[in-house]
Amino acid sequence: MSAAMCARWLRTPSATASLVALMLVRAGQTLVLSPQGLPDQHICWAYARLNAPAMAGLVYVPASLACFVQPVRLFSRTVPIVACKTRSRLMLRCTASVLQAAAIISAVLTAAPLPALLVRFPAPAFTPTYLLCSWAMQTLFFTVVGLLLNALLWATGVLPAGVIAALIYGVWDFMALSVPGGGVPLVGWVIAGVDVPPDLAATAHDALRLVLLAGALASAAFACVRRRDILTNREV
């Protein structure tokens, strides 16, 4: 395990706790949906899109933030900035760090309910193609969350601003999932779900939307990081 991975996951109790919390939430979804007496196909769809209790935005986003805060904060401090030599390399490293965390969170969320799903729906609904698409789309969603945190940190210079922005993004997504006509344009978990079986064209279209959003956030962070002076709170 690399030094960065060790620091992030083994030496950051909040990140480890948030991963466990995400796994428990996914397991909780399984329990919540089971007794509803809905047709199997409906439950299968709800599981697959991970949005049945519409809690993605309200629970997953805050829980995942703990995995992003430490690395994003680290990259805003003096030693990593000088070690990276240029601000563009700093942002590339930070973006890669966010992407890595998003991929791990997504893998946890994809894998956690699989045993229950495979028992209940043994049909070949959850193919490797589906799992890969689902993992990739969730990775994109969480990448957006991490990059939003990063962009607001560099735009304002204070971490809580990034955390609040990410939470608002989660609420926006919750509205898209649960309030008719809410959360438009659709830019969150609501478009990260993959149908069973996967509609590759629709998935690619939604993925492009998330990639564009992530690209815009990364560009905004890059524009801000070039101009920002690194000062202590006292000096600011």
Add this chain to the structure above:
Amino acid sequence: MVQQNKRKGPAAKRAFEAQQPNAGITLSGVAKTLRGRTVLRDVTLHMAPGGIYGLHGPNGSGKTMLLRALAGLVSIDAGSIDILGERLRPDHSPSSAGIVIEPMALWPDCTGMETLRLLASLRRGMRECDLERALERVGLDPRDQRAYRRYSLGMRQRLHLAQAIMERPSLLLLDEPTSALDPAGRALVHGVLREERERGATVVFASHDREELDALCDRQFAFDNGTVREG
């Protein structure tokens, strides 16, 4: 001579740079304004390579801001900074620099060795033995399993210095690196900095302690309200 330098690697490059009249650190007319307050005014000075340079002055006089400007952490409004023959460009940091400048914020739950491994992962060509050696030089045990947040202030300062010297940089920018150390710790750090000077590194050291600067530095610069003079 330049071709020879390319063939022989970093050590030869440092020796080559030391022979150049314009190598070292040169600031010309550097100015910086922060929130309407001028923190650096027309700063012009030169520091030859391979020396220890002290910066002193009251709080808010511009010492730390100058270190930040040299590290590429703040942009300058006017003037130019040349470090080891290279003009410091906006958005860039010196190509070989170790720093102790706040805010440091190292990983709170990592041990000293894990902290250095994490920071080394941002650089290239660092070996495990280099990291262990850096910790040992500042009087820390590489096998110490205590987390950074359980370190005393003095141990934190030693770790900060260890990460600054672990890459054997050409330039060390240190902002009050001994303020929390006991006399023995200070003596140890002074020894490390003298070794770095012997190796060819240029050390810029800000402190309020004039006695410490007198004992350690080859030259000193006094700061007052953003202006600088030698002495």
